[in-house]
Amino acid sequence: MATAQSRRLARWMSMPAIIVLLLWMVVPLAMTLYFSFRRYNLNYPDRQGWAGWNNYYYFLTDPAFAAAFQNTLVLVIGVLIITVVGGILLALLLDQPFWGQGIVRVLVIAPFFVMPTVSALVWKNMFMNPVNGLFAHAAQAVGLQPIDFLGHHPLSSIVGIVAWAWLPFATLILLTALQSLDREQIEASEMDGAGFGARFFYIILPHMTRSITVVILIQTIFLLGIYAEILVTTNGGPGTQSMNLPYLIAVTTTQQDVGGAAAGGVIAIILANIVAIFLMRMIGKNLES
Amino acid sequence: MGQITLQQVTKAFGDVEVIPPLDLTVDDGEFVVFVGPSGCGKSTLLRLIAGLEDITSGKILIDGKDASHTPPAKRGLAMVFQSYALYPHMSVRKNIAFPLKMAGLSKAEQDAKVDAAAKVLNLGSYIDRKPGQLSGGQRQRVAIGRAIVREPSAFLFDEPLSNLDAALRVNMRLEISELHNQLGTTMIYVTHDQVEAMTMADKIVVLQAGRIEQVGTPLDLYRRPDNIFVAGFIGSPKMNFITGEAAAREGAHTIGIRPEHLTPSPDGGMMQGRVSVAEHLGSDTFMYVETDQHGTLTVRAGGEVAFRHGDRIGLTPMVEHLHRFDESGQAIR
Ligand SMILES: Nc1ncnc2c1ncn2[C@@H]1O[C@H](COP(=O)(O)OP(=O)(O)O)[C@@H](O)[C@H]1O
Numbered sequence: 001m002a003t004a005q006s007r008r009l010a011r012w013m014s015m016p017a018i019i020v021l022l023l024w025m026v027v028p029l030a031m032t033l034y035f036s037f038r039r040y041n042l043n044y045p046d047r048q049g050w051a052g053w054n055n056y057y058y059f060l061t062d063p064a065f066a067a068a069f070q071n072t073l074v075l076v077i078g079v080l081i082i083t084v085v086g087g088i089l090l091a092l093l094l095d096q097p098f099w100g101q102g103i104v105r106v107l108v109i110a111p112f113f114v115m116p117t118v119s120a121l122v123w124k125n126m127f128m129n130p131v132n133g134l135f136a137h138a139a140q141a142v143g144l145q146p147i148d149f150l151g152h153h154p155l156s157s158i159v160g161i162v163a164w165a166w167l168p169f170a171t172l173i174l175l176t177a178l179q180s181l182d183r184e185q186i187e188a189s190e191m192d193g194a195g196f197g198a199r200f201f202y203i204i205l206p207h208m209t210r211s212i213t214v215v216i217l218i219q220t221i222f223l224l225g226i227y228a229e230i231l232v233t234t235n236g237g238p239g240t241q242s243m244n245l246p247y248l249i250a251v252t253t254t255q256q257d258v259g260g261a262a263a264g265g266v267i268a269i270i271l272a273n274i275v276a277i278f279l280m281r282m283i284g285k286n287l288e289s
Numbered sequence: 290m291g292q293i294t295l296q297q298v299t300k301a302f303g304d305v306e307v308i309p310p311l312d313l314t315v316d317d318g319e320f321v322v323f324v325g326p327s328g329c330g331k332s333t334l335l336r337l338i339a340g341l342e343d344i345t346s347g348k349i350l351i352d353g354k355d356a357s358h359t360p361p362a363k364r365g366l367a368m369v370f371q372s373y374a375l376y377p378h379m380s381v382r383k384n385i386a387f388p389l390k391m392a393g394l395s396k397a398e399q400d401a402k403v404d405a406a407a408k409v410l411n412l413g414s415y416i417d418r419k420p421g422q423l424s425g426g427q428r429q430r431v432a433i434g435r436a437i438v439r440e441p442s443a444f445l446f447d448e449p450l451s452n453l454d455a456a457l458r459v460n461m462r463l464e465i466s467e468l469h470n471q472l473g474t475t476m477i478y479v480t481h482d483q484v485e486a487m488t489m490a491d492k493i494v495v496l497q498a499g500r501i502e503q504v505g506t507p508l509d510l511y512r513r514p515d516n517i518f519v520a521g522f523i524g525s526p527k528m529n530f531i532t533g534e535a536a537a538r539e540g541a542h543t544i545g546i547r548p549e550h551l552t553p554s555p556d557g558g559m560m561q562g563r564v565s566v567a568e569h570l571g572s573d574t575f576m577y578v579e580t581d582q583h584g585t586l587t588v589r590a591g592g593e594v595a596f597r598h599g600d601r602i603g604l605t606p607m608v609e610h611l612h613r614f615d616e617s618g619q620a621i622r
């Protein structure tokens with residue numbers, strides 16, 4: 001494809017960027033690793049020195065850790081399922097010609113531009129509030145007992161809030177994929193006797209797999225780090241019911257335990273990598289052309 | 290069976306009438322070619338027959354039964370698209386088996402039919418590859434394979450060869466003609482290339498702006514064109530047209546003479562002129578002659594003719610091959 005010389009040139013030209021990115025990644029990682037083996041608590045500045053594996057031991061054996069780990073997975077998987085399925089359905093809908101298509105498409109994208117803290121607060125106070133929220137009013141109007149969403153179903157509620165914010169992203173990418181599908185393929189399948197269901201499963205869905213993969217990978221990266229929505233709605237509670245790993249690490253930090261938080265960070269990095277490897281094994285081949 | 294009849298069929302997109310009322314009969318087993326310039330409505334007409342577009346008014350009969358509002362899959366027709374429209378994520382085998390699978394055939398029946406089609410079309414060596422790994426000609430064969438396994442009552446082709454290079458086009462042209470002889474199924478073939486039309490068709494339908502200009506066998510259209518449009522469209526190089534006094538002498542508004550019906554001579558002749566370009570193809574010689582009386586005329590002569598650029602020559606038309614047209618462009622017979 002390229003000559004040896006142009007390849008060598010390409011290597012030299014990309015070197016500065018690679019070095020900057022490497023430093024960008026390696027320096028904080030090295031510092032985190034260093035702190036995670038140190039005794040470093042701002043409340044006890046006199047206790048210093050190496051901590052061995054203690055920081056890891058205490059973080060992993062904290063009962064909150066198991067809950068946070070599980071909640072993180074529920075949050076990621078729950079939001080992924082809702083956004084991918086909902087995104088496909090919305091994309092199919094928006095791909096149909098109808099009056100006001102342009103405006104509706106802009107409206108669909110809108111939630112993505114709302115800051116996570118703002119959208120979570122709006123959901124918490126205007127919709128999910130068991131006394132003043134719209135849902136409570138709606139329930140009362142039809143004679144039902146209002147549900148205390150964040151009190152009784154904190155994790156599902158947060159999954160809902162986050163899914164609402166990410167649905168536009170999934171819809172947008174999947175809609176683009178749908179629009180790039182060759183009309184003649186659809187017509188060919190029509191002549192071949194495929195009904196709507198067969199057309200969806202044999203033609204449309206396979207065409208979208210690559211985009212679905214992109215949606216899953218990108219969202220997973222961001223969903224593993226969900227923090228703001230939890231902070232403004234439940235603070236991880238009640239108890240640890242809506243605590244995820246980033247939130248647990250943040251809590252450890254607010255207890256001034258820098259060493260413990262660093263250990264938590266390293267554990268989170270390892271878990272995120274396991275998830276990444278798992279994902280790439282499962283769906284990464286879809287990205288190969 | 291595969292007889293298709295169009296009765297007063299029209300098609301409009303919004304306010305634009307693309308097909309004015311049109312009648313046509315395609316007989317069972319016939320190879321019919323729709324030919325016409327780009328944008329004249331050939332594809333639209335084919336898609337109306339396939340059921341991919343709704344007709345605005347009129348009737349489509351397939352084997353005598355009204356199919357005007359029958360969904361595409363139920364019309365028993367198979368279509369080969371210009372872009373081939375293969376399913377990119379399925380192997381060649383799965384592509385061909387897809388219509389059979391949709392029809393609910395068992396795996397064994399599917400395999401048997403796919404293997405039979407693969408044999409007819411020589412797909413054996415790449416039956417397990419994906420369409421993306423095939424050349425244009427191979428994709429074309431797969432698309433045809435997907436059409437024949439359904440055993441349709443008629444095949445519809447929409448400019449199937451336009452994406453292939455010249456040599457391959459000649460090959461595929463032969464293969465499709467052979468396939469027609471082998472299967473004996475009705476075929477409707479759309480092209481803008483009059484050479485394809487002349488070489489393949491039992492019957493040619495010449496279209497212009499959605500209207501049928503003439504229907505007939507290739508030689509019919511060549512020998513007895515109904516109007517100037519058909520006369521100019523069929524035949525290569527194009528027919529020469531002469532208007533004015535010379536035409537009036539023949540009692541016509543325009544007279545037409547094909548390049549092969551002008552005989553060049555070193556001197557004398559009915560017209561005189563200077564050769565501006567002479568193309569020596571070996572088998573033929575095409576000359577563009579600036580005549581003193583009638584502008585530039587194209588002449589087709591044998592390969593042994595040795596005139597070159599700048600020579601003055603005489604031309605004599607073969608009067609028995611003269612075509613006469615009136616003011617509206619209709620042939621005078
Ligand atoms: N879906 C459509 N909407 C509006 N106009 C169309 C549509 N399809 C085709 N046309 C118009 O109909 C005419 C005939 O098109 P087509 O049948 O594709 O021509 P051809 O295949 O002979 O080149 C063209 O003028 C084209 O612009």
Ligand SMILES: [Mg+2]
Binds near residue numbers: 331332333448
């Ligand atoms: Mg066309």
